[in-house]
Amino acid sequence: MFSWGVAVKLEHINAEIRPRSSWEALDLGIQMARAWYKPLFLTWVAMGLPVFVLLFLLLNYLDLSWLSFWLVWWLKPLFERGLLHLLSRGLFEQVPSVKQTLRLMPGLLKPQWIAAITWRRLSLTRSFDLPILQLENLKGRERSDRLSTLHRESMGVSVWLTAFCLLAEIAVAFAIYGLVIMLVPREIEIDWWQVFSSDHWVMNGLDNLVAFIAASLIAPFYVAGGFSLYINRRSHLEAWDVEIRFRKIMARVERNNLKNSPSSGVKHIALILLLGMSATIFPIGGVEGSEKEAVTPLAREQVLQLPQSISKQQIEAVLKGELFHELTVEQQLDLDWLIEFFESEDEEETVDPEWLKTLMAWAENLAELSALLAGVLEFILWGILIVFVLIVLRKYSDWFARLINTSLPRRKQEKPAVFMFGMDISAQSLPSNLIEEARSLGERGLLRQAVSLFYRGALSQLNDRLIEQSKVPLSSSDTEGDCVRKITAIADQELVLFVNDLVAHWQRLAYGHLELSSIEFHALCEAWAQHFENGAGVKIEAGFE
């Protein structure tokens, strides 16, 4: 039987128990948290704060102060037990004091504590599962069966509860930071980013404290929400509302009997019978140790303790039995007059009239047409929706892009350029004897190609050096001037002068369409040979600072 530590008295329940939807149940949980917020909050702080402070001091000593809140966060399931104890007592009896709760903590922490901070720690239904683990004291398969039974409904809502509470914690933390920032006078200029990103132990401590406060403020709502979902689920399964109603009726009758003469014995007996019947209908007991058990319900333990083979046999017997296949109508509207009416009509007119057939055919056609129209309409509406979404995405593409990316269009990652100004400057594309090749081109009057070869060769070798020395290679958007500027940063004066000269020659040929004299060309060949290795991809060692 589910243990609440002490007897649960449904008739003393402090909330109206009725079948609710899961979301309604969540509302009830929030109301409970609001009603008992002070003791809940104090209980949480009384348990969590000392642990937090101790951990902070210890971890700060180890220079790991940032870790203290995360450890407290990880231990949250243990602190939540005190809150659940307080809520369960508050719902069925009196709200215990913080002291009483703390006194009981060792006992409350015992069941499933390792599981709570290990494999169950990241469960999204933690608050919903907690009452099962803590209050029902089930073990092994019984516990997993029980969890599975209760999870059939309300599981989704409990996951949402976890998500909401997590977001609420984050929001509260940001709100605290915002409050601090707002309270600082404008005249005092503080670089908040630097403050918040500081690694100083004081800032770490304050950060952790803010996170702890946020968690403490939200925890009562989280535990109460899960608990109310659990109560609601049980009231669905075990018809607590009906039982409570009967108990109240019985209590009232008893009071009347005490007040009046015991002459209404018939009524009394009838009510006891009624209560007994209700207990038989809902055999799974939800109230352990209630003061008066009018009838003995089928104990859940007995059911659970039945060997599996016997259970199976019993189930098969029931399935084969006649009773199982017998259809009975327990509630039926008085529609006899209607049946009689149609039956009499059938007798009078066995063949449907022509007008009725036409009407039916028309109605069928109308229905088909309506279905078709509905299909088309649905298609159009989906189309409109898709177009609307596309328009919104297009219109606010900047905003979405900025939401995902950083504020500015990122600079293109500077990769070593292989093609620049339409020229392949990779080492592989260059001839093995570059000067000879250039001279050969020059002799054939192809001066532009020859100078282009020199330019490519120079860029190829200098680019390798740029990557090595400054990590800033040439990029496709670099103009000739940009290349010279980058090279100037790493090369010596002599080489810079030559590169300037080479670039000037190249620009005159490429953009000015001016020709080069043979003297100038030969001088260029000589100078190139002095400054660069005569092979593709061979890095020059001399000439750099």
Added chain:
Amino acid sequence: MSEHSRAFTEEQLTQAHGLVMQLKDSINNELLGQENAITDTLVALLAGGHVLVEGVPGLGKTLLVRCLAVCLGGDYKRVQFTPDLMPSDITGHSIYDLKSEHFEFRKGPVFTNFLLADEINRAPAKTQAALLEAMQEQQVTVDGESFSIEAPFMVLATQNPIEQEGTYPLPEAEIDRFMMKVLIDYPQQQDEVDLVTAVTSGRIKESLAVTSQANVRLSKKNLLSLQNLVARIEVDQRVVEYSVAIVRATRGSMGIVHGAGPRGSISLIKAAKARALMAARAYVTPDDVKQSVLSVLRHRITLSADFEIEGLSNDDVLLRLVDDVDAPRL
């Protein structure tokens, strides 16, 4: 190196370059610490464009324009734009002559070689718009009759970026007609020291009077010849494509609501040509285009609200944009 068939000789180019450098030095002597602004203004002058000068008070915006006018020896007029300034106060108006019994057109200050429109954003839009025709077509139409303005004609407008109360932002159409927007920033420390020394020693007068050192270097005829020479500077097709690629990149870029139009590309090439002359080159290189991007395009783009809120300037965005455009491929 042999000459390609060209409309001017190497000697003419050298001579022109020398003249421009003299002019630049002359203005540099008067306006200390604003070399970039002076270069940009001269580029616009040589390219035949108009300039919008922006800077906080006291940095020599007006002095720059006056120096230019004095050094070039042309007519110079200044109009202080105020909220009650009327279009006819700029263009001129017809007046009835009792003697001849005819309406006579009395020319406004726009009929000059160098018009300084001081604090142009303090006049309402209709007055600012009075300059549109003059700036684009170099003529003024009053009472259905057009009057041409003698060349060279250049409008140099100033505006103050910080005192925005009681101002009228320039309409897009007018802004687009300025070839360049030149920013005058605070001078470097050494330049400021030199400036203070020069003013306090009396070498430069504090009252913005241009000193005798700023001699006339160029006649109007020379200036027109220079402008003519700039127009004939060679531009390779790939360089034109490069400038168009940069301008087109402003249109589809994230964070730019309105990009530059074709007038931006045209101005970019014109400015690049002028820069080539200032570098004593007879041809334009991609570097000339790249150096002109900020001054030519910064006033032609409109940033999105979120970029502005983040404090990004047009220059920041343009610099990133240029980095994403491949240099010409030859």
